[in-house]
Amino acid sequence: MRPDPDDHEESPRPRSRRLPRSVRERQILDAAVEVYAARGFHLASMDEISEVAGISKPMIYAYLGSKEELFVACIQREATRLIEAISTAVDPEVGPDEQLWRGLRVFFDYVQRNRASWVLLHRQAPAGGEPFAAEFGQWRERAMVLIASLLARATEGAAQPMQPQQMEPFAAALVGAAESLLDWWVEHPEHTADGLAMRLMNLAWMGFGDLVEGRSWSPGGDASNGAAFD
């Protein structure tokens, strides 16, 4: 742990007034996520992050390290938040379709409310090269393993329960489908988060086989004819 730079400040300005370290770190990370998402790692400057955070550059370096370390810290925080948001949405007490639906809804809703977070993770981390692409890759892998275990748990009562490892390729496909749908959303902002979640739910739960027959999934277990997604 680095020494608290406040200890050495003789005449703190108002914006540098003594705040708990955790609050300062949060302010720095909030600003850094915003700037890295907008500019990408290479074009982002510590000057801008300092300005947006209202915290001096020496204090940023003291708290969260170099520009590289700060970017990694952003990836870690945002990936953790996204995974936690999905995890808490999934309720093992409800049926597997309802679990998947809740997870997808929270995912699209979360990304809509945290665009910078998603851009940082999904676009700027891979585009920043190493070690950032690998850091994001590890978090993406963790998300897939989590989803695979959720999918496997959904088969527990079935005739042939599946192991989490068997569900991994399906989890990989589901994650890729969600990512691609989000990219598509950027070009089609007229759709709602729930509308997107509903489409992916129908593809993932029902499949094209049902969709081409006009059967679709809807919350609460109503089998409906004719899908109306938005």
Place this chain on the structure above:
Amino acid sequence: MRPDPDDHEESPRPRSRRLPRSVRERQILDAAVEVYAARGFHLASMDEISEVAGISKPMIYAYLGSKEELFVACIQREATRLIEAISTAVDPEVGPDEQLWRGLRVFFDYVQRNRASWVLLHRQAPAGGEPFAAEFGQWRERAMVLIASLLARATEGAAQPMQPQQMEPFAAALVGAAESLLDWWVEHPEHTADGLAMRLMNLAWMGFGDLVEGRSWSPGGDASNGAAFD
């Protein structure tokens, strides 16, 4: 069209013997795809491409232009080939599930036999920055529109036929699922191309709803209990 550099060669060496322009261009593009896929745009050198192709640098510049133009030409050729491979696999005479199955099989098989092509398109084009990321994006968009129209055609006989535009988000999800599954495959090379195609077929056609009940899709319309994918 650029002048044929052969016209100005006085003492052609054996490897530079007169060949039709189309053959030379193919040799250059084959070598360029290999080198760009292995090194990425920025680290690839025209020296290496020249060496692998067995064609002089001046001739490469004369035929296909700058390093940037050559990279764009590689993206165009490889994307066209991939889309054509999938298009020709789809036979409108067979049922929609069989069409999807054929398309997925050809896709995974094609990528397995053309690894460099896929790495060039899916990894090196986006990582190369602009204009390459946008060029790849346009081809990916074209593939999605094609797939959306194929999916819409599959609903023609159904109670509620869908328009190609309505199928676009599903096509986006399907493309993302296939891409993500290919990334997963790199870490799990013990699986076969058909095994991956079968998993995605089951996710996309049947959906998790059937899978958790132990129902899976198999070629020829046999409804089977218990999925055995590889």
